[in-house]
Amino acid sequence: MTTTADDDLRSTPTQWDEEYDVVVLGAGAAGLTAAIVSAIEGKRTLLIEKSDQIGGTSALSSGSAWIPNNSYQRRNGTTGDAEAALEYLDALVGDRSDRKLREVFIAAGPNMLEYLEQHIDLRWLMYDVQPDYDPELPGATIGGRALMPLPFDGRTLGKNFDRVRSPIPEFMLFGGMMITRGEAARLLRIGRDLDSFLLAVKLSGRFILDRMRYKRGTRLVLGNALVAHLFKNLLDRRATIWYNGKTTRLISHARHACGLVVQRDGSEVRVRAKLGIVLAGGGFPASPELRERYFPKPVAQYTSAYEGCTGDTLLLAQEIGASLGSLGEDNALWFPSSIATRKDESTAVYPHIVLDRAKPGLIAVNSAGRRFFDEASSYHKFVRAMYRSNRNVPSIPAWLICDRRFVWKYGIGMILPLTPFLKPFINRGYLHVADCVEELARKIGVDSGGLVETVRTHNEFARTGVDIDFGKGSNAYDRAYGDPEHLPNPCLGPINRSPYCAVAVLPTPLGTSLGLLTNAHAQVLESSGQPIKGLYACGNDMQNIFGGEYPGPGAQIGVGMAFGYLAAKHAIATG
Numbered sequence: 018m019t020t021t022a023d024d025d026l027r028s029t030p031t032q033w034d035e036e037y038d039v040v041v042l043g044a045g046a047a048g049l050t051a052a053i054v055s056a057i058e059g060k061r062t063l064l065i066e067k068s069d070q071i072g073g074t075s076a077l078s079s080g081s082a083w084i085p086n087n088s089y090q091r092r093n094g095t096t097g098d099a100e101a102a103l104e105y106l107d108a109l110v111g112d113r114s115d116r117k118l119r120e121v122f123i124a125a126g127p128n129m130l131e132y133l134e135q136h137i138d139l140r141w142l143m144y145d146v147q148p149d150y151d152p153e154l155p156g157a158t159i160g161g162r163a164l165m166p167l168p169f170d171g172r173t174l175g176k177n178f179d180r181v182r183s184p185i186p187e188f189m190l191f192g193g194m195m196i197t198r199g200e201a202a203r204l205l206r207i208g209r210d211l212d213s214f215l216l217a218v219k220l221s222g223r224f225i226l227d228r229m230r231y232k233r234g235t236r237l238v239l240g241n242a243l244v245a246h247l248f249k250n251l252l253d254r255r256a257t258i259w260y261n262g263k264t265t266r267l268i269s270h271a272r273h274a275c276g277l278v279v280q281r282d283g284s285e286v287r288v289r290a291k292l293g294i295v296l297a298g299g300g301f302p303a304s305p306e307l308r309e310r311y312f313p314k315p316v317a318q319y320t321s322a323y324e325g326c327t328g329d330t331l332l333l334a335q336e337i338g339a340s341l342g343s344l345g346e347d348n349a350l351w352f353p354s355s356i357a358t359r360k361d362e363s364t365a366v367y368p369h370i371v372l373d374r375a376k377p378g379l380i381a382v383n384s385a386g387r388r389f390f391d392e393a394s395s396y397h398k399f400v401r402a403m404y405r406s407n408r409n410v411p412s413i414p415a416w417l418i419c420d421r422r423f424v425w426k427y428g429i430g431m432i433l434p435l436t437p438f439l440k441p442f443i444n445r446g447y448l449h450v451a452d453c454v455e456e457l458a459r460k461i462g463v464d465s466g467g468l469v470e471t472v473r474t475h476n477e478f479a480r481t482g483v484d485i486d487f488g489k490g491s492n493a494y495d496r497a498y499g500d501p502e503h504l505p506n507p508c509l510g511p512i513n514r515s516p517y518c519a520v521a522v523l524p525t526p527l528g529t530s531l532g533l534l535t536n537a538h539a540q541v542l543e544s545s546g547q548p549i550k551g552l553y554a555c556g557n558d559m560q561n562i563f564g565g566e567y568p569g570p571g572a573q574i575g576v577g578m579a580f581g582y583l584a585a586k587h588a589i590a591t592g
């Protein structure tokens with residue numbers, strides 16, 4: 018039997034199977050934030066996660082949150098950052114998104130951080146140097162806006178530790194030990210200073226003990242630390258969490274979303290949401306159909322985002338009249354990623370975030386063997402440049418080119434620095450190696466004359482320290498991820514020692530920017546602009562407030578958590 022929205026309204030309270038104040042769909046950073054705020058405020062909270070683990074893409078991520086004008090900056094003496102950040106966003110985004118939402122974010126972000134610090138002791142580390150992604154624009158900063166969650170002890174979760182989604186395997190050492198980028202840099206100095214040696218002893222000692230009792234290390238950092246911290250506090254407050262919950266429809270009447278129908282353990286449960294329903298399903302980076310519909314051609318076939326982010330929540334909302342935001346340039350946020358088959362035959366999608374592209378001695382070329390962009394620029398801008406270049410000459414995949422000396426010193430993609438044997442990567446078709454540049458070009462199907470000429474020109478730039486063509490290493494962002502010990506330009510070094518190496522990279526969405534249209538309270542809107550009472554969206558389910566631009570490190574999680582906080586607060590205040 019089919020029921021209409023009107024039938025739903027006629028349902029008396031006794032026809033509901035369960036009743037909560039706030040119901041959240043999706044247990045990533047955005048949904049967990051909405052849920053914890055509701056629980057802190059003493060509301061009956063139900064968090065429904067479609068998989069058997071919490072964390073979503075947030076658990077796989079670096080966990081950085083971009084929050085301008087945060088209290089860490091203020092404690093360090095920074096003033097006026099709210100105005101500076103708005104100026105920066107105006108320059109970067111212009112009228113591609115509603116300025117009001119940016120203003121709301123700038124105001125709410127610091128409040129959200131302070132609220133969570135006060136109630137659940139969620140604390141962060143501020144990087145002095147972690148530049149915004151368009152450092153030349155007015156209002157950009159060199160550091161301070163991006164915050165990294167402090168490590169979290171997974172042992173405090175007891176048996177619920179297994180409910181926290183594991184990071185991307187390639188981002189862990191020894192098959193299960195998490196470390197931060199800063200720790201990785203220190204470990205690479207292990208033969209050179211005592212401090213690094215002691216760190217290695219401490220981390221590996223803890224990991225060995227962990228492995229006697231747990232499937233992986235329990236010292237959680239990055240996105241895993243963030244979601245585990247929120248999760249632990251949700252458990253402590255006895256919020257209800259349903260795993261493997263499939264919501265088949267939202268129940269609404271007269272622009273009021275008042276409940277939902279959930280498939281659970283083989284039966285259908287009608288859940289009343291008295292104050293609000295918050296959609297936080299992480300957008301649609303993992304939906305082949307929606308990627309086909311909304312992404313540029315050639316359509317990305319892989320994603321490093323969590324495979325459960327397939328846009329179900331967007332479709333549920335649209336069924337009761339919600340509207341998507343307007344289409345953007347590409348509707349996605351991007352990583353260039355290399356693809357490999359793991360030993361267990363699963364597919365590794367390895368995002369080249371900041372570890373290799375900016376280092377001296379690497380260029381990226383298209384099929385003509387020509388560079389097409391500043392390799393050290395942000396991952397999002399780099400992929401957009403791949404698509405632009407592809408309009409004129411095949412540039413997908415693009416090829417990262419370097420020499421063996423570079424791979425030894427800095428690593429490339431999945432290949433860690435100081436890796437002695439490259440054979441396994443060559444045999445799996447991940448790394449291509451040749452004795453000379455011409456031969457490498459032939460092996461990877463790139464114009465050899467073009468590549469030889471490009472490498473020659475680039476080596477000249479490396480000598481002078483000035484990349485006349487694309488300015489690699491000419492701005493603060495590039496230099497932050499170069500090699501500070503390499504002069505005159507930390508991002509430019511020669512590619513001149515045989516053998517030569519190449520790795521292919523493809524555009525892969527780390528998230529989506531097309532989402533549900535919302536207002537300043539995170540309320541979901543109809544196309545007329547009318548809010549649907551009781552229905553909220555945050556994280557990647559919400560239309561990107563930066564018009565698809567990527568202002569700085571942590572811009573996804575920062576905004577997701579800020580609007581998760583606003584959604585719960587509004588539902589509680591007005592529901």
Ligand SMILES: Cc1cc2nc3c(=O)[nH]c(=O)nc-3n(C[C@H](O)[C@H](O)[C@H](O)COP(=O)(O)OP(=O)(O)OC[C@H]3O[C@@H](n4cnc5c(N)ncnc54)[C@H](O)[C@@H]3O)c2cc1C
Pocket residue numbers: 042043044045046047048065066067068070071072073074075076077078079080081082083185262263264297298299300321322323325326327328329330368527528555556557558570571572573574575577
């Ligand atoms: C390797 C990597 C590193 C990154 N690093 C950063 C970073 O440092 N900072 C940053 O800001 N961004 C980063 N990103 C991007 C960022 O992680 C995501 O954009 C962000 O985590 C999305 O958060 P979310 O809460 O919207 O969704 P998610 O964290 O993906 O959570 C969504 C959850 O909803 C569940 N779900 C989906 N549909 C339903 C449904 N119908 N019912 C119930 N549950 C559902 C999913 O299973 C999932 O658990 C990174 C991404 C990757 C891949």
